[in-house]
Amino acid sequence: MTSLSPARTRLALFALALGGFGIGTTEFVAMGLLPDMARDLVPALWDASPEQAIARAGWIVTAYAAGVVAGAPTIAAIVARYPRKTVLTVLAAAFTVGTVASAVAPTFETVVAARFLAGLPHGAYFGIAALVAARLMGPGKRGQAVAFVLAGLTIANVIGVPAITYLGQQAGWRPAYLAVAGLFALSTASIIAFVPRAPGDPGATMGRELRAFARPAVWFALLTGALGFGGFFAVYSYVSPLVTEVTGATESLVPVALVVLGLGMTAGNFVGGRLADRGALRAVFQLFGVFVAALLVLIAGAGSVPGLLLGLFLVGGAAAALSPAIQTRLMDVAGDSQTMAAALNHSALNIGNALGAFLGGIVIAAGWGYLAPTWLGLVLCVPGVVCAALGWAATRGDRGPSPDETRGTADAQATAPSTAVPR
Structure with missing residues (x-):
């Protein structure tokens, strides 16, 4: 990774944190929109028992978490040797596609499947972004680099989740997820524009x-x-x-x-x-x-x-x-x-x-x-x-x-x- 100016370094770190912002928003926004999703995706159960319908819709949250747990070690093991910028770009694009799929999936079962797939890149993105941020910030600042990438996720709980939840309550949960997909598209473009080339580990194997x-x-x-x-x-x-x-x-x-x-x-x-x-x-x-x-x-x-x-x-x-x-x-x-x-x-x-x-x-x-x-x-x-x-x-x-x-x-x-x- 070549030496960067302070301004370029800040832009690169911002691009990495923007991906974290999108991830934090997509992970937690479902909690505020579960009633809307339940009403739309399991209408018969909603008419019979809204409580049971909301509980069923909770599988959407569980599916995303399961995707994170499964994807983090699997994808990390596969991509460790590849150039970091390329991997981050692909992962951010995968988030974009997975979130769009979540928004347009026609049935409850396909939404659950889409949320599982959308969760797969989560852990690998944060892990590789932390490694890139650590190199950008220099020796002795590894913990601060991890925190900077995670800042996107924490700030999402202050800004992203309330804003997208409000949008979903006003316009519907599907437009809300399309808005989150827009965040991931912006993150993908920012990574391409601002994150410098960073080699993978050529000696890495699964x-x-x-x-x-x-x-x-x-x-x-x-x-x-x-x-x-x-x-x-x-x-x-x-x-x-x-x-x-x-x-x-x-x-x-x-x-x-x-x-x-x-x-x-x-x-x-x-x-x-x-x-x-x-x-x-x-x-x-x-x-x-x-x-x-x-x-x-x-x-x-x-x-x-x-x-x-x-x-x-x-x-x-x-x-x-x-x-x-x-x-x-x-x-x-x-x-x-x-x-x-x-x-x-x-x-x-x-x-x-x-x-x-x-x-x-x-x-x-x-x-x-x-x-x-x-x-x-x-x-x-x-x-x-x-x-x-x-x-x-x-x-x-x-x-x-x-x-x-x-x-x-x-x-x-x-x-x-x-x-x-x-x-």
């Missing part, structure tokens, strides 16, 4: 990338992420009843609560990136402590509007800060499987998405109240911290990567930690 799964520390990092994000999504998935049933506010406060949560995520993401650059594993432990404190603030303050909004801001900030820290930790422990490591964080995040929503629904159905998912988030922090500690133990005796792990791997050299001892 087998070498998949060797990441042979490392216990990688599995512990993935479990740490899934459990941490699971605690967050247990709260996120049930913000609406938390606002109306626990705080006692009207539904008009729900969009405000979601914007406040998104603002917390945006701020926390950049804080997490800076902390990760000072030591990814240490940051994970620190941020779990902050996450626990944030959940306690939300539990204590949810009875009032100021307490609710403060708690949601802190919960969003702490959870988002964990993401670049965990992704950087994965890159620390994955050896030369850097593309795989950078993508796997998003599989963990979407497993956490499904886990938090599922378990949160169980505790609510058990009659424990709408604050129960927040308590669940606290419970999930315990095994999350245990997994982080086991990951530290698994690498405590490391003395550095073997020659076999580092031969000729530009990405590993560019993103390797400064010391092999977990920090």
